[in-house]
Amino acid sequence: MLTVREALDFLLAAARPVQDVEQVATLAANGRVLAADQVSGIDVPGFDNTQMDGYAVRSADCAGGAATLTVSQRIPAGHVGQPLQPGTAARIFTGAFIPEGADAVVMQEQCEAAGDSVTIRHTPAAGEWIRRRGEDITAGSVILPAGTRLRSQELGLAASVGLAELPVRRKLRVAVFFTGDELTMPGEPLAPGGIYNSNRFTLRALLENMGCEIADYGIVPDSLDATRAVLREAAAGNDLIITSGGVSVGEEDHIKPAVEAEGRLNMWQIAVKPGKPLAFGEVGQAFFLGLPGNPVSSFVTFLLFVRPFMLRLQGATGAPPRSYALRADFAFKGDRRNEFLRARINDAGGLDLFPNQSSGVLTSTVWGDGLIDNPPGQAIQPGDIVRFIPFNALLH
């Protein structure tokens, strides 16, 4: 069996990023991947401005504790004042242009206004409360490199330099289906032996978070012919086919033979728990990823393998999710496979383990804050330092 690292390297090497680029409104670019470096045409801030409501002064006029200055002008944000004459102050409001000659702002809590003058009860340092032109971004600098996946922060940064549109790779087209004669949709009554198709809801939401176009073929019965037929149909017009269930070794598991009949199986079985029978292949021009049916296995293998593979297909170049060294406040016997344990950060800054780590127990994924990446054969004693990957590093 491949190790997690070997399997991930294999997948990433196989991924061919989509090449089509489209121009989209920055307001509609959430979750997309930049196709070219973005360069700022302006300095940000574009001009020296005040960080506080108060008075713009010449700091030399305020040396020695208290100074009374004539208020010569009033400068709201969005307006440009006149040069500041010595011995005067300008009433100024957060974000407003610092007038020529002024070199500091005193916040109004340290001032007393009386008629046309103001007494400054503070000795400002030169530059105090002034946001300098270009202190965030200088014109000509790359603010976001090609391959950046656009989140709220990146979109705000692009907008701050005035970019109304961005070049992005086209969305991935992803087909999904769910194998199992026992599967029932919520809203329908459960027959004896039936279970609800929870994987459809988990996977659909994970895919929506990835910002792709989803073709959902729903529930497919446990039959080789039916599985082959849906695979064939899904391969046309999609970049990737993702399936749930039927990927293990039982007679009712038809995914592997179906992929072998309709295309190629390139990888199967990883020394990972949960998720051992994960399969990877190609059907026509579409990639194929078969996730195990157990709900936690399917969720965890999506986070560990499908997501990085999809990011690579989208042309994203970001660093892999970080793990953090945290203290285990529990004992665990370890497993021969590399196990990803659902755990929660406790108030003492250590990790608690969800008591039932079975791959069918979805409650563990809701209770947990993330996954402990526990190497093969590694027992854990209370106080040991383990590697923890927060879900939020894997979910946006």
Ligand SMILES: Nc1nc2c(c(=O)[nH]1)N[C@H]1C(S)=C(S)[C@@H](COP(=O)(O)OP(=O)(O)OC[C@H]3O[C@@H](n4cnc5c(N)ncnc54)[C@H](O)[C@@H]3O)O[C@H]1N2
């Ligand atoms: N003899 C062996 N049996 C199994 C092995 C093995 O190595 N030898 N591997 C086990 C492991 S590990 C896993 S993981 C599962 C993977 O099973 P499949 O991918 O074949 O999935 P199914 O058999 O179809 O279903 C497994 C389990 O999950 C439930 N399920 C399926 N689909 C859904 C869904 N959409 N929503 C909710 N739950 C679902 C299904 O009812 C089964 O209980 O194989 C082990 N067996």
Ligand code: MOO
């Ligand atoms: O690899 Mo399976 O997910 O352990 O039950």
Ligand SMILES: [Mg+2]
């Ligand atoms: Mg099975």
